Amino acid sequence: MTPFSRPRGWPPPPDSRLRILLLGASGFVGGGLWSYLAPRHEVVGSYATRPVPGLVRLDLRDERRLAALAADGFDLVLHAAGLVPLEAAEADPALAHRLNVRPVEVLLDAVRGSATKLVLLSSDNVFDGTRPQYTEADARSPVNVYGRTKVAAEDLLLAEGGHLVVRIPLVFGRGPWANTFLARLAGPTTAARTDLVCAPVYLPSVGPAxxxxxxxxxxxxYGGGDVVTRFELMSGVQRALALPTRVVPTEGGSGCRRPPRLVLRSTRHGLLGPGLDEALAHLSS
Ligand SMILES: NC(=O)c1ccc[n+]([C@@H]2O[C@H](COP(=O)([O-])OP(=O)(O)OC[C@H]3O[C@@H](n4cnc5c(N)ncnc54)[C@H](OP(=O)(O)O)[C@@H]3O)[C@@H](O)[C@H]2O)c1
Incomplete structure (x- = not known):
């Protein structure tokens, strides 16, 4: 492994304006991050298939271009791009690896020895969901392909030192352009599991956190303030926005394995996302 010292210049002075590369700015979480960061910092954001004015086109598989962009002297590279739907990853593990793991290797090579710090968005799906809650110290044991790609990407980053992995749970809310969360409530009925428990975070809170x-x-x-079932979450969002869908409680499901209970907690800081009622009041306002 190449010796790596802590990136120079970190932490930056408080309130300084940073140069940030936001990979996946066209996505649901990336869009939320863009909304918060673009007015405060100098942000270059990327899209792949969903063009958004002001973002630059980038396919993570174009390794030369990815490396050149990442090596352009940013303070931070926030990596929020990849293959996210669990079923898609399960159906094509090679593609999931190609989009979720390999780009991290390319990014690390591109910034090694420079002042650029990488921040990888990871997931609670690195855990198996058999414990009441998970802190940063808990052992990972993914039960699906998506979770395994996240573990592999984390390992690459953590082996270098000086960079950061931020694990987040299910994110809910309205994005500025991509709305993969609300799309789940788009049909006349919405099946929602009563046997999956989570501590979801509200999208507008993720950027500030x-x-x-x-x-x-x-x-x-970075976890959400309340522990709820998927059914409770979906019912709450449906009511808050008066969406024309009937949320139907279900148990079990076909497709890929999902951890039954994912509650992220931290022993490193006291930040917690807003509770469900507070978030829903904001969403409906
Ligand atoms: N959503 C959640 O609840 C949640 C929970 C935990 C962790 N996360 C993590 O948060 C990050 C973002 O998730 P998300 O929910 O925002 O997913 P998303 O809405 O599906 O967005 C994925 C992003 O990745 C980009 N992308 C996909 N394939 C690409 C490729 N070949 N080359 C370049 N870019 C590509 C997409 O670009 P286009 O849309 O332009 O194609 C989009 O910007 C991921 O790392 C995910 O693991 C999300």
């Missing part, structure tokens, strides 16, 4: 955490290195968790 990330900005308070990005001077850390290693792994940090």
């Amino acid at each position: 990330l900005a308070r955490l990005w001077d850390r290195t290693g792994v940090v968790h």
